[in-house]
Amino acid sequence: MLLSVKNITLLFLIRVYMENDKQTKIKLIECAKKEFIEKGYMKASLRNICKEAGVTTGAMYFFFKDKEELFESVVGGPLISLMNTIRAHFDQETDFIGDVSSITKLDLKEDYVAASDILSVLFQFKEEYLLLMNKAQGSKYEKIVDSLVEQIYEHYLQMYCKMKGYTSKKNITSEDKFIVHWMSHDQIDIFIHLLVHCETEKEAAKQMKNMFNYMVGGWIATIRKDIIK
Amino acid sequence: MLLSVKNITLLFLIRVYMENDKQTKIKLIECAKKEFIEKGYMKASLRNICKEAGVTTGAMYFFFKDKEELFESVVGGPLISLMNTIRAHFDQETDFIGDVSSITKLDLKEDYVAASDILSVLFQFKEEYLLLMNKAQGSKYEKIVDSLVEQIYEHYLQMYCKMKGYTSKKNITSEDKFIVHWMSHDQIDIFIHLLVHCETEKEAAKQMKNMFNYMVGGWIATIRKDIIK
Amino acid sequence: MLLSVKNITLLFLIRVYMENDKQTKIKLIECAKKEFIEKGYMKASLRNICKEAGVTTGAMYFFFKDKEELFESVVGGPLISLMNTIRAHFDQETDFIGDVSSITKLDLKEDYVAASDILSVLFQFKEEYLLLMNKAQGSKYEKIVDSLVEQIYEHYLQMYCKMKGYTSKKNITSEDKFIVHWMSHDQIDIFIHLLVHCETEKEAAKQMKNMFNYMVGGWIATIRKDIIK
Amino acid sequence: MLLSVKNITLLFLIRVYMENDKQTKIKLIECAKKEFIEKGYMKASLRNICKEAGVTTGAMYFFFKDKEELFESVVGGPLISLMNTIRAHFDQETDFIGDVSSITKLDLKEDYVAASDILSVLFQFKEEYLLLMNKAQGSKYEKIVDSLVEQIYEHYLQMYCKMKGYTSKKNITSEDKFIVHWMSHDQIDIFIHLLVHCETEKEAAKQMKNMFNYMVGGWIATIRKDIIK
DNA sequence: GATGAATGAGTGTTCATTCAT
DNA sequence: AATGAATGAACACTCATTCAT
Numbered sequence: 001m002l003l004s005v006k007n008i009t010l011l012f013l014i015r016v017y018m019e020n021d022k023q024t025k026i027k028l029i030e031c032a033k034k035e036f037i038e039k040g041y042m043k044a045s046l047r048n049i050c051k052e053a054g055v056t057t058g059a060m061y062f063f064f065k066d067k068e069e070l071f072e073s074v075v076g077g078p079l080i081s082l083m084n085t086i087r088a089h090f091d092q093e094t095d096f097i098g099d100v101s102s103i104t105k106l107d108l109k110e111d112y113v114a115a116s117d118i119l120s121v122l123f124q125f126k127e128e129y130l131l132l133m134n135k136a137q138g139s140k141y142e143k144i145v146d147s148l149v150e151q152i153y154e155h156y157l158q159m160y161c162k163m164k165g166y167t168s169k170k171n172i173t174s175e176d177k178f179i180v181h182w183m184s185h186d187q188i189d190i191f192i193h194l195l196v197h198c199e200t201e202k203e204a205a206k207q208m209k210n211m212f213n214y215m216v217g218g219w220i221a222t223i224r225k226d227i228i229k
Numbered sequence: 230m231l232l233s234v235k236n237i238t239l240l241f242l243i244r245v246y247m248e249n250d251k252q253t254k255i256k257l258i259e260c261a262k263k264e265f266i267e268k269g270y271m272k273a274s275l276r277n278i279c280k281e282a283g284v285t286t287g288a289m290y291f292f293f294k295d296k297e298e299l300f301e302s303v304v305g306g307p308l309i310s311l312m313n314t315i316r317a318h319f320d321q322e323t324d325f326i327g328d329v330s331s332i333t334k335l336d337l338k339e340d341y342v343a344a345s346d347i348l349s350v351l352f353q354f355k356e357e358y359l360l361l362m363n364k365a366q367g368s369k370y371e372k373i374v375d376s377l378v379e380q381i382y383e384h385y386l387q388m389y390c391k392m393k394g395y396t397s398k399k400n401i402t403s404e405d406k407f408i409v410h411w412m413s414h415d416q417i418d419i420f421i422h423l424l425v426h427c428e429t430e431k432e433a434a435k436q437m438k439n440m441f442n443y444m445v446g447g448w449i450a451t452i453r454k455d456i457i458k
Numbered sequence: 459m460l461l462s463v464k465n466i467t468l469l470f471l472i473r474v475y476m477e478n479d480k481q482t483k484i485k486l487i488e489c490a491k492k493e494f495i496e497k498g499y500m501k502a503s504l505r506n507i508c509k510e511a512g513v514t515t516g517a518m519y520f521f522f523k524d525k526e527e528l529f530e531s532v533v534g535g536p537l538i539s540l541m542n543t544i545r546a547h548f549d550q551e552t553d554f555i556g557d558v559s560s561i562t563k564l565d566l567k568e569d570y571v572a573a574s575d576i577l578s579v580l581f582q583f584k585e586e587y588l589l590l591m592n593k594a595q596g597s598k599y600e601k602i603v604d605s606l607v608e609q610i611y612e613h614y615l616q617m618y619c620k621m622k623g624y625t626s627k628k629n630i631t632s633e634d635k636f637i638v639h640w641m642s643h644d645q646i647d648i649f650i651h652l653l654v655h656c657e658t659e660k661e662a663a664k665q666m667k668n669m670f671n672y673m674v675g676g677w678i679a680t681i682r683k684d685i686i687k
Numbered sequence: 688m689l690l691s692v693k694n695i696t697l698l699f700l701i702r703v704y705m706e707n708d709k710q711t712k713i714k715l716i717e718c719a720k721k722e723f724i725e726k727g728y729m730k731a732s733l734r735n736i737c738k739e740a741g742v743t744t745g746a747m748y749f750f751f752k753d754k755e756e757l758f759e760s761v762v763g764g765p766l767i768s769l770m771n772t773i774r775a776h777f778d779q780e781t782d783f784i785g786d787v788s789s790i791t792k793l794d795l796k797e798d799y800v801a802a803s804d805i806l807s808v809l810f811q812f813k814e815e816y817l818l819l820m821n822k823a824q825g826s827k828y829e830k831i832v833d834s835l836v837e838q839i840y841e842h843y844l845q846m847y848c849k850m851k852g853y854t855s856k857k858n859i860t861s862e863d864k865f866i867v868h869w870m871s872h873d874q875i876d877i878f879i880h881l882l883v884h885c886e887t888e889k890e891a892a893k894q895m896k897n898m899f900n901y902m903v904g905g906w907i908a909t910i911r912k913d914i915i916k
Numbered sequence: 917g918a919t920g921a922a923t924g925a926g927t928g929t930t931c932a933t934t935c936a937t
Numbered sequence: 938a939a940t941g942a943a944t945g946a947a948c949a950c951t952c953a954t955t956c957a958t
Contacts, residue, residue, distance in 0.1 A: 009438070013427065023325065036443065040366065040367075042271050042366075043271070043367065043369070071234050071379075074355060084419070102394065112319060112455070132410075137269065137271070137366050138271070138272070158310065165307060175435070178426070178436050179439040181384065181426075181442070182419075182422055182439075182440055186415065186418070186443075189404065189415070190411075191413060193411055197407070197410070206404070206409050207408070207411075209260075210404065210407070210408040210411075210451065210454075211408065211411055213450050213451060213454065214408065214411070214412065214415075214447035214448070214450055214451045216445040216450060217447045217448070217449055217450020217451065218442070218443035218444060218446045218447040218450075219446070219447055220450075221443055221445060221446020221447075221449075222439065222442060222443045225439075225442065
């Protein structure tokens with residue numbers, strides 16, 4: 001009988017813990033996010049974060065191994081989401097020798113759909129992504145933009161080859177690679193630009209249409225290579 | 230007597246110094262450049278710079294007010310050159326209501342010439358510009374890219390209006406502004422991309438052709454607004 | 459009904475605990491030993507020990523009052539064994555005025571037997587003794603070697619007096635005391651040296667013979683005082 | 688002429704500096720010595736040292752790279768003296784096949800002279816050597832005693848071989864090596880013992896006679912190997 | 917022009933220990 | 938018997954900056 005009372009107490013306490021417990025951790029992450037956004041990874045002060053959260057630095061070190069891990073706790077989750085979304089859309093291997101006639105705009109249109117999805121993810125954790133893209137200097141994420149570019153580069157290279165009508169990878173010149181790399185970079189920059197300059201996802205979606213139009217124009221011109229002389 | 234001896238010595242030393250004078254300053258700037266490139270503005274250590282230059286921090290503070298001014302001494306000159314070059318090409322006021330029929334590619338071609346000039350300037354002080362664009366976080370130049378964008382934005386906005394056949398500034402929508410801002414940004418990013426990824430100006434010039442072709446394609450598509458639906 | 463099931467579970471857990479009980483403590487002591495050996499008393503981290511043992515620091519504090527007590531749990535037992543063994547051999551009061559003629563080597567031989575016993579004890583808990591002798595700095599055992607020396611000093615002083623033919627304690631000079639203290643110290647050092655440099659007791663026993671021979675030679679020379687001038 | 692003027696000024700300035708300048712450094716070293724002696728290398732607090740010296744930690748870091756270097760500044764000089772003295776006495780290569788008959792005590796007597804010199808050095812910086820031998824745990828000097836032993840081991844091994852009448856190094860058994868190593872160790876321990884237990888060099892010299900007598904007795908017994916069975 | 921010395925506030929991090937549950 | 942959370946003081950060390958000389 002007495003034991004059962006104990007158990008009830010226990011269950012109750014567990015529930016309380018569940019709520020209580022993580023509150024400090026959550027508070028810490030919130031305050032960290034704020035500080036990181038305000039000052040960037042490097043200039044952010046753990047002391048400040050802890051003071052703001054109302055705990056000692058020791059408490060922070062109970063939850064997080066070091067500054068890096070605290071930062072990771074802020075941006076890690078969102079980053080994984082983003083990576084997964086990108087992978088879902090860009091990783092599917094297309095036949096290298098596709099039907100040359102049917103492509104061009106069509107493929108790019110598919111890309112537009114993908115981009116909309118990505119945009120959606122980005123605006124879900126707008127602040128975290130801004131942190132990642134612009135304020136991560138000094139952390140292990142400082143090269144994250146480059147690695148995102150690399151993630152989509154392969155996809156775009158394949159698409160480029162299809163459009164160009166290349167039948168073998170051997171046809172790819174270093175000039176081809178360079179321009180595709182640039183276009184991949186540009187794609188990522190579009191996202192960052194939207195993230196930085198648009199308040200809402202809705203607005204971003206609207207502006208993205210124009211940016212995509214611009215990008216598609218660029219792609220077509222690149223394929224045709226009707227270059228300025 | 231003893232004092233006069235001291236004075237003679239002092240004068241002698243000053244003469245020696247005079248020659249050394251600028252050499253020390255130059256040495257300091259060189260070492261600063263190296264350290265700033267290696268670690269970025271924030272992580273760069275004045276102590277290290279001085280040690281490398283073979284002087285004490287006190288000596289450094291004779292020449293430079295603070296860390297910021299030392300950084301400025303490295304990147305300030307090149308920045309002014311760049312600004313001037315940009316201004317020379319982008320600042321001339323064109324009649325807002327131009328001859329609508331004659332434009333499009335023509336204007337962009339002029340831009341290409343301008344870009345070639347800018348590229349030339351950029352590669353003249355490649356390292357300094359890279360420093361400015363990528364490693365200035367924490368200094369007053371951390372937003373330099375944005376301000377460069379702003380510098381060319383007005384120019385591009387005018388061009389855009391001409392191309393669109395707008396007869397009044399009142400026709401410009403916020404959507405117009407947004408895409409023009411993006412295209413301005415993209416133009417700057419092209420430069421940075423070339424700076425980062427090309428060893429020589431020559432190679433950059435080659436790759437820039439393709440990038441410009443891409444950009445022109447984007448512009449045309451933007452003007453036509455044959456958007457994806 | 460449900461509650462009673464819970465109770466059974468609880469009781470079961472308690473029983474499991476009961477068995478685990480000492481297991482946790484033992485695990486803790488094992489891990490502590492490892493850490494203390496690896497890093498010495500001071501640098502050893504309770505956090506590490508607990509992590510290694512798979513429990514929280516709180517759990518450790520249930521069993522042990524503090525770091526010191528944990529250390530004691532590792533080395534205390536062996537230390538008592540050693541103390542007892544030493545006491546058994548060295549504490550028996552001999553008649554101060556013994557039969558002067560019969561001694562010298564004989565007494566030392568008895569000592570050799572004692573030493574063999576001690577060696578046996580030492581190698582039984584080799585690691586613990588090494589910990590005590592070499593890595594206890596910062597703990598209350600940091601002077602343990604000195605106190606071991608003190609333990610045998612009285613015995614050796616008596617023996618020395620016998621050998622010298624002193625009939626009263628008043629004959630003992632401070633010089634006598636000093637050299638006897640040194641010889642006591644040396645005796646202990648022999649043990650430590652063997653502990654450090656021999657893998658097995660067997661090997662130590664072999665080497666100890668030579669060391670004892672050396673020691674006896676030293677004693678005889680000391681008694682005769684055929685000193686270098 | 689002019690240069691000599693410079694020199695005079697320079698020398699003057701140097702003298703002024705010499706006096707002023709190093710006072711802080713000297714104070715720091717003194718306070719460091721005190722703290723290191725009191726608490727040992729590891730537990731010594733740089734903060735305390737600086738507070739005691741009346742400067743900020745930053746000032747300390749102007750003179751010393753880190754804790755280790757500060758410690759080195761306390762004990763490094765004396766250590767070099769000691770090493771040199773040891774080297775001077777123990778490094779001279781003796782003919783491996785010496786005149787077997789003439790040795791034994793003679794060589795050991797030479798050693799006694801050497802030891803007197805070493806003792807003299809040791810008492811010159813008594814505190815520093817005590818620091819080195821007993822409180823250096825955690826610093827790079829924590830194994831200094833072992834390395835001193837190693838320094839004299841080779842010398843003693845040669846002497847041992849001469850005394851034993853070995854004509855080739857191949858005669859040396861691992862048992863020989865062990866006992867010689869021990870005797871080398873014992874020699875060093877004699878010094879440490881004297882350092883710890885004697886106030887003055889004079890007293891140490893007196894006590895050392897007896898200890899040496901003991902040691903020589905040990906050596907002779909070892910050579911004769913009239914072992915206890 | 918340049919040195920050597922010093923400041924003072926700051927950094928991230930680790931520690932043994934405590935305690936309500 | 939053990940957890941999870943938290944404390945608070947301490948740690949060695951680095952920084953840009955100042956200033957008398």
